Amino acid sequence: MKKEFRIEKDFLGEKEIEKDAYYGIQTLRASENFDITHTSLSLFPTFIKSIAKVKKACALTNYELGDLTDIQKNAIIQACNEIIDGRYHDQFIVDPIQGGAGTSTNMNANEVIANRALEILGEARSTYEIIHPNNHINMSQSTNDVYPTAIKITLHELIYKLKDSLRYLRDSFDEKAIEFKDVLKMGRTQLQDAVPMTLGQEFKTYAVMVNEDINRLKDCQTLLKEVNLGATAIGTGINTKAKYQRRVISNLREVTGVDYISAGDLIEATQDTGVFVHISGVLKRVAIKISKVCNDLRLLSSGPRAGLNEINLPKMQPGSSIMPGKVNPVIPEVVNQVAFEVIGADTTISIACEGGQLQLNVFEPLVAYKLFTxxxxxxxxxxxLADKCIKGITANEDVCMENILNSVTIVTCLNPILGYEKSSALAKEALATNKRIYDIILEQELFTKEELDKLLHPKNMVTNYQG
Structure with missing residues (x-):
């Protein structure tokens, strides 16, 4: 079927736009200019909805100030609501990585909203004298305040989802902490035997680590509530009315249901990307800590015959094309790789934020892309990790106990009685003769069997907290 086209003009010339497309000439130019990731803004539906929320708040404000008619306002608001409800996202076709500090994204939204509003009014698309992408949809705005505000709204919502996933992971560790509360094992420092603990304590530690980062993400959401909407080009509020900035923030709060506030200095806020640096750093912190936990899981499950083999991870798939029976810890491995990606993204974000000049950072599209991803x-x-690994972990209790009984470091509990020098001598002899500390102490008649059984009982070396 032959495609039909309409003609749109800008100051660079004319272009044919598919007749049924809601986007316009500036969006099409951007799509042709930036084929970088082979994806489009539709990859991030929360971001598209956030832009529509900003545009809705701006339209409400412009109407209140007498700059939009009832008919224009109602059509624009309906178009924004439809986008917020998930419609027309396929019309957001520009690449998320783009030159122009986000102008292409802003114009993509302006054109889609304008043409949908025209359709609502029964008018043909591109009839811009009635509703214009710049004159009406972008009224009292600039990319430089719309775009970063939409990024912050998106991050605020995405962090809710990230916190939910971390709570889910935390709870899976907590469940294992309870399940393994009576499983005694050897703790290790520098990969060497240290003192006994419970496997429950080990998994409880992971739950606590995750919970700490949930709290750090809450702090990030507070920082994200300060926006520069109303700042327009560089923060001076050019092309806005005196009451616009205060009212648009109020309308943004109403539209989003979040208590956003205006930045204290809009010129500073328009160029400062510090909040994105901070959030990226917190994401890196989360990634590093979870990756460390995955390293532990791979180590504790190593073997099974020639490794620690204290826990069993769920068997997910054959692990080798040449070694029959081999099963790899593929779930912790993939989470490790996600962590490496996030750590690398933090470096990219740091460089992009540092690269801003004067009153604007033109690299915010890359910052947004990396943060969202x-x-x-x-x-x-x-x-x-929770569903396909943690929940299915089992303990090898016999292996854990054997490691404790064979360890030289349980002599640590005798330090207060025998002193460090004598305890060290016992440890040295045990290593030299390959005997157990228990047997050497009885041979030297340092304690009776009953006394020794009480002193060296592994549970006496574990704190009252059992995980």
Whole structure:
């Protein structure tokens, strides 16, 4: 079937736009200019909805100030609501990585909203004298305040989802902590035997680590509530009315249901990307800590015959194309790789934020792309880790106990009685003769069997807290 086209003009010339497309000439130019990731803004539906929320708040404000008619306002608001409800996202076709500090994204939204509003009014698309992408949809705005505000709204919502995935992961560790509360094992420092603990204590530690980061993410959401909407080009509020900035923030709060506030200095806020640096750092912190836990899981399950073999991870798939029977810890491995990606993204974000000049940072599209991507892959990987690994872990209790009984370091509990020098001598002899500390002490008649059984009982070396 032959495609039909309409003609649109800008100051660079004319272009043919598919007749049924809601986007316009500036969006099409951007789509042709930036084929970088082979994806589009539709990859981030929360971001598209956030832009529509900003546009809705601006339209409400412009109407209140007498700059939009009832008919224009109602059509624009309906178009925004439809986008917020998930419609027309396929019309957001520009690449998320783009030149122009986000202008292409802003114009993509302006054109889609304008043409949908025209359709609502029964008018043909591109009839811009009635509702214009710049004159009406972008009224009292600039990319430089719309775009970062939409990024912050998106991050605020995505962090809720990330916190939910972390809570889910935390709870899975807590469940294992309870299940393993009576499983005694050897604790280790520098990969060497240290003192006994419970496997429950080990898993409880992981739950606490995750919970700490949930609280750090809450702090990030507070920082994200300060926006520069109303600042327009560089923060001076050019092309806005005196009452616009205060009213648009009020309308943004109403539209989003979040208590957003205006930045104290809009010129500073328009160029400062510090909040994105901070959030990226917190994401990196989360990634590093979870990756460390995955390293532990791979180590504790290593073997099974020639490793620690204290726990068993669920068997997910054959692990080798050449070694029959081999099973790899594929779930912790994939989460490790997600962590590496997030750590790398933090470096990218740091460089992009540092690269801003004067009154604007033109690299915010890359910052947004990396932040959104990091949160999405972390969220999915944490659910995968909980469901396909943590919940199915079992303990090899006999191996754990044998490691304790064979360890020289249980002599640590005798330090207060025998002193460090004598305890060290016992440990040295045990290592030299390959005998157990228990047997050497009885041979030297340092304690009776009953006394020794009480002193060296592993539970006496574990704190009252059992995980």
């Amino acid at each position: 990091s949160i999405n892959i972390m969220r999915r990987s944490f659910h995968t």
